[in-house]
Amino acid sequence: xxxxxxxxxxxxxxxxxxxxxxxxxxxxxxxxxxxxxxxxxxxxxxxxxxxxxxxxxxxxxxxxxxxxxxxxxxxxxxxxxxxxxxxxxxxxxxxxxxxxxxxxxxxxxxxxxxxxxx
Numbered sequence: 001x002x003x004x005x006x007x008x009x010x011x012x013x014x015x016x017x018x019x020x021x022x023x024x025x026x027x028x029x030x031x032x033x034x035x036x037x038x039x040x041x042x043x044x045x046x047x048x049x050x051x052x053x054x055x056x057x058x059x060x061x062x063x064x065x066x067x068x069x070x071x072x073x074x075x076x077x078x079x080x081x082x083x084x085x086x087x088x089x090x091x092x093x094x095x096x097x098x099x100x101x102x103x104x105x106x107x108x109x110x111x112x113x114x115x116x117x118x
Contacts, residue, residue: 036061058104064106065099
């Protein structure tokens with residue numbers, strides 16, 4: 001049996017997808033990513049507790065992972081992470097491990113030496 005959505009639900013889903021895509025593609029800076037990463041502040045600053053799937057930190061990383069669905073968005077997101085690492089250099093290792101702890105695939109390696117243009 002094929003399941004279909006009502007026209008209202010379909011329109012809502014299309015509108016939501018358009019809004020989310022426009023927000024990410026038109027972002028002048030990485031404030032949204034920084035805000036989401038702030039859910040991981042304890043781990044980034046102190047190295048504990050380890051983020052686990054279902055935690056607010058991993059929920060934020062899951063949202064960030066949805067931003068990496070195209071090569072253009074991955075490049076943008078990669079640059080955001082590199083900016084964060086440059087600002088919080090002493091915490092670069094913690095930042096680089098977030099996606100792994102949370103089981104989120106971003107499509108690039110979070111590392112101070114990553115070239116986001118590749």
